[in-house]
Amino acid sequence: MTYRLYGVPDFANLAVHLALEETAAPYEAVFLGSDAGDLKTPDHLARHPLGMVPALETPDGTMIETAAILLWLADRHGSLAPTPNHPDRAAFLSAFFFTSSNIHIAALDLLHPYRPAGDGPARDVASGAHDRLMSRLAVLDRIAAGNPAWWPSDRPTILTIYLALLTRWTRAFPAYPDLAINLSDFPALHARTAALETRPTAQRVAALHGLTGRFLTEPEG
Numbered sequence: 001m002t003y004r005l006y007g008v009p010d011f012a013n014l015a016v017h018l019a020l021e022e023t024a025a026p027y028e029a030v031f032l033g034s035d036a037g038d039l040k041t042p043d044h045l046a047r048h049p050l051g052m053v054p055a056l057e058t059p060d061g062t063m064i065e066t067a068a069i070l071l072w073l074a075d076r077h078g079s080l081a082p083t084p085n086h087p088d089r090a091a092f093l094s095a096f097f098f099t100s101s102n103i104h105i106a107a108l109d110l111l112h113p114y115r116p117a118g119d120g121p122a123r124d125v126a127s128g129a130h131d132r133l134m135s136r137l138a139v140l141d142r143i144a145a146g147n148p149a150w151w152p153s154d155r156p157t158i159l160t161i162y163l164a165l166l167t168r169w170t171r172a173f174p175a176y177p178d179l180a181i182n183l184s185d186f187p188a189l190h191a192r193t194a195a196l197e198t199r200p201t202a203q204r205v206a207a208l209h210g211l212t213g214r215f216l217t218e219p220e221g
Helices: 013-023 042-047 066-077 089-111 122-145 158-172 187-197 200-208
Strands: 003-007 027-031 055-058 061-064
Touching (some): 003 013, 013 158, 013 200, 055 066, 061 066, 066 158, 089 122, 122 187, 187 200
Parallel strands (some): 003 027
Antiparallel strands (some): 003 055
């Protein structure tokens, strides 16, 4: 079966798109128009009950949630993460779900600080998200700097791909530009992201999303 990835250019589906390219599995990318109302059509709501992206049609049914799809693809294709029985699996999953539970949530608060409590406290929400991101990215940067076997610097993993998406958001789209995160403050994460964005696979995906240049390490909003 050919996978079918539903998404919007430069939304969270970008990470899944990058992973699909790395697996070399056959897939089709279907881009929807968020402003055109495509996410709220009956067809798309049948794929994702909240009218969000990504949604991935697979042989096992349609999947949603970025982290879940990334991990499923890694396990399905035996690449991009330690296999389920590998001794490094525990350490990898800890870092991967640390990213999902901490970096992803804080990134959304930095981008959309009005969502939790309205416009009034939005600046405080964004500022708190910035501080959380700085401290938690530092944790991951220290881990990456140790070059653990389960997080190689010379080839991509779903952890590198996921973080590349999230740090792109925090640089390109913060609600308050002075709170943008500079990936260069985290050298080990920066090195992995820079290696990812120069791969032919990543360049193909970037072109389909209308992204150019150093689209992960030095993104433009």
